[in-house]
Amino acid sequence: MTPPAAHVAHPDQRQALAFRHVSKQFPRGDGGALEVLRDVSFDVPAGSVVSILGPSGSGKSTLLNMAAGLLAPDQGRVLVLGHETTGTVDWSRLGYMFQDDRLLPWRTAIDNVGLALETGSIGRREKRERSQAQLSLVGLGDFASAYPHQLSGGMRSRVALARSLVTEPDILLMDEPFSRLDAQTRTTMHTELLRIHRERGMSIVFVTHDVEEAVILADHIVMFSPRPGRVHTELAVELPHPRLGTPDALSLVAELRAAIAGMSADWVI
Amino acid sequence: MRAPAETTIRTPGRATLAARRSALLLLLIVAWWAASLALPPYVLPSPARVAQRLAQLAESGDLFTNLFTTLWRVLAGFAVAVVIGVPGGILLGSNRALGSFFEPVLPVMNTVSSAIWAIFAILWFGLSPLTPIFVVLMTALPLIITNVWQGTQAVNADYVELAHTLRFSRFKTLLKIYVPSILPYFFSGARLAFGFGWRVSLVAETLGASSGVGYRLRQASDLIQTDQVFAWTIAQIAMMVVIEIGLLAPLERHLFRWRRDVRT
Numbered sequence: 138m139t140p141p142a143a144h145v146a147h148p149d150q151r152q153a154l155a156f157r158h159v160s161k162q163f164p165r166g167d168g169g170a171l172e173v174l175r176d177v178s179f180d181v182p183a184g185s186v187v188s189i190l191g192p193s194g195s196g197k198s199t200l201l202n203m204a205a206g207l208l209a210p211d212q213g214r215v216l217v218l219g220h221e222t223t224g225t226v227d228w229s230r231l232g233y234m235f236q237d238d239r240l241l242p243w244r245t246a247i248d249n250v251g252l253a254l255e256t257g258s259i260g261r262r263e264k265r266e267r268s269q270a271q272l273s274l275v276g277l278g279d280f281a282s283a284y285p286h287q288l289s290g291g292m293r294s295r296v297a298l299a300r301s302l303v304t305e306p307d308i309l310l311m312d313e314p315f316s317r318l319d320a321q322t323r324t325t326m327h328t329e330l331l332r333i334h335r336e337r338g339m340s341i342v343f344v345t346h347d348v349e350e351a352v353i354l355a356d357h358i359v360m361f362s363p364r365p366g367r368v369h370t371e372l373a374v375e376l377p378h379p380r381l382g383t384p385d386a387l388s389l390v391a392e393l394r395a396a397i398a399g400m401s402a403d404w405v406i
Numbered sequence: 407m408r409a410p411a412e413t414t415i416r417t418p419g420r421a422t423l424a425a426r427r428s429a430l431l432l433l434l435i436v437a438w439w440a441a442s443l444a445l446p447p448y449v450l451p452s453p454a455r456v457a458q459r460l461a462q463l464a465e466s467g468d469l470f471t472n473l474f475t476t477l478w479r480v481l482a483g484f485a486v487a488v489v490i491g492v493p494g495g496i497l498l499g500s501n502r503a504l505g506s507f508f509e510p511v512l513p514v515m516n517t518v519s520s521a522i523w524a525i526f527a528i529l530w531f532g533l534s535p536l537t538p539i540f541v542v543l544m545t546a547l548p549l550i551i552t553n554v555w556q557g558t559q560a561v562n563a564d565y566v567e568l569a570h571t572l573r574f575s576r577f578k579t580l581l582k583i584y585v586p587s588i589l590p591y592f593f594s595g596a597r598l599a600f601g602f603g604w605r606v607s608l609v610a611e612t613l614g615a616s617s618g619v620g621y622r623l624r625q626a627s628d629l630i631q632t633d634q635v636f637a638w639t640i641a642q643i644a645m646m647v648v649i650e651i652g653l654l655a656p657l658e659r660h661l662f663r664w665r666r667d668v669r670t
């Protein structure tokens with residue numbers, strides 16, 4: 138039976154992600170509730186890099202977990218590729234990269250990448266080939282059989298990136314993925330990420346509390362207020378890449394820092 | 407980029423280590439031989455005499471039959487302990503209420519002497535292979551449960567979250583996250599349990615069996631055949647050393663080659 142035409146869902150595929158009036162509270166030990174997100178609405182246009190910039194505790198990770206379908210909003214809706222997260226979503230089209238690299242210590246680099254392919258019915262050989270290709274993409278082609286403890290922080294980060302890319306996701310959720318790297322390695326990772334983004338054209342949601350990182354990477358910046366997280370400012374960054382150290386980028390960073398200083402004294406950088 | 411440089415810490419080489427161990431062995435034998443000159447053979451037989459006895463036992467087939475009888479019993483008790491202990495440990499570890507309810511049982515079980523288990527076993531099973539098997543089981547079980555339980559507590563919640571983002575089923579999460587996380591704990595528990603099991607099986611066999619190394623030790627001692635007692639002792643130590651060096655140590659190195667501290 139075909140449903141009447143008026144009821145056919147036409148998911149809006151121009152938005153990779155859409156947050157509509159999302160609120161979230163967590164129960165507290167004392168019986169009260171911790172309000173983490175309040176009426177958050179914004180879009181992630183397909184193919185764009187959107188940076189969520191907010192102080193620690195403003196609910197950024199909570200928001201990503203909602204986008205990944207790990208948490209449900211109390212109020213409002215989260216749409217992934219036009220489909221509500223509470224309904225049926227093809228989760229394989231999402232990649233997730235955590236703040237820590239979260240590599241399994243008992244697996245080699247290539248097997249860590251391959252983990253993301255072990256959900257479905259992909260054969261051993263295809264898994265190996267695709268994982269190896271992904272490692273090469275992030276510049277670690279020669280390190281397939283290295284264990285995590287044999288790799289530097291930057292290399293581990295690359296393996297984690299390869300793992301989140303190996304499923305060729307349309308949307309990549311990144312939760313402060315480079316915050317534990319030293320400045321130089323972080324800059325290298327930014328360059329890599331932008332290169333891969335140019336090649337693949339996926340949508341990226343990049344959570345950070347670092348103003349400079351947001352300015353270097355993002356097409357759009359969504360700035361959150363301190364807890365409860367609300368959208369404080371949304372702006373488009375229309376500067377050409379690479380942006381690191383350019384006068385325009387520097388002045389934008391300064392401008393945003395000033396805005397933050399006006400918003401709250403306790404922004405944790 | 408090149409492959410990561412291996413940071414090799416210089417430990418004594420294989421050859422030097424072997425030489426050292428042989429020297430130690432030689433020293434012990436010489437000391438034994440010197441002492442045996444001063445003592446009557448029923449107190450301390452000479453190494454040569456024990457070696458002769460050992461050869462005799464080996465030739466008659468007695469040696470290997472009894473060693474394997476005992477080994478088989480240890481393995482049987484150990485296997486039952488694994489079959490009960492692994493799911494038991496996982497169950498206790500995954501259910502807090504159940505865990506705290508049964509928690510006192512394990513230390514109590516650990517304090518019960520293997521001689522007491524052996525006496526109960528004789529009451530229940532008489533002189534039968536079940537007696538040493540039961541004693542091994544009761545000794546190995548708490549060790550395996552405790553270690554697997556600890557292993558479940560040590561599973562990193564972040565890895566489980568990773569499995570959620572990858573949409574792994576419960577079974578897949580168990581297989582790919584829990585099992586590898588628990589394995590080192592299981593292995594050290596199993597190793598301990600096997601060593602203990604071997605020792606207590608001898609006690610059980612001296613009390614309630616009609617074959618096996620323990621039984622033969624008892625028999626030899628009743629007849630004051632001190633050279634035989636020595637021969638059996640040496641044979642069983644040698645067997646444990648072979649299992650340890652030839653099987654368990656390489657297995658551990660292979661299974662945990664991903665660890666920083668284990669170098670192959």
Ligand SMILES: Nc1ncnc2c1ncn2[C@@H]1O[C@H](COP(=O)(O)OP(=O)(O)O)[C@@H](O)[C@H]1O
Nearest residue numbers: 163164173191192193194195196197198199200
């Ligand atoms: N599952 C949870 N249960 C209770 N409180 C939580 C939970 N997850 C996060 N929180 C709290 O919500 C607040 C926002 O957390 P988070 O989303 O991690 O912020 P951010 O990523 O911006 O630093 C924090 O105060 C945190 O302690």
Ligand SMILES: [Mg+2]
Nearest residue numbers: 197198199312
């Ligand atoms: Mg966070």
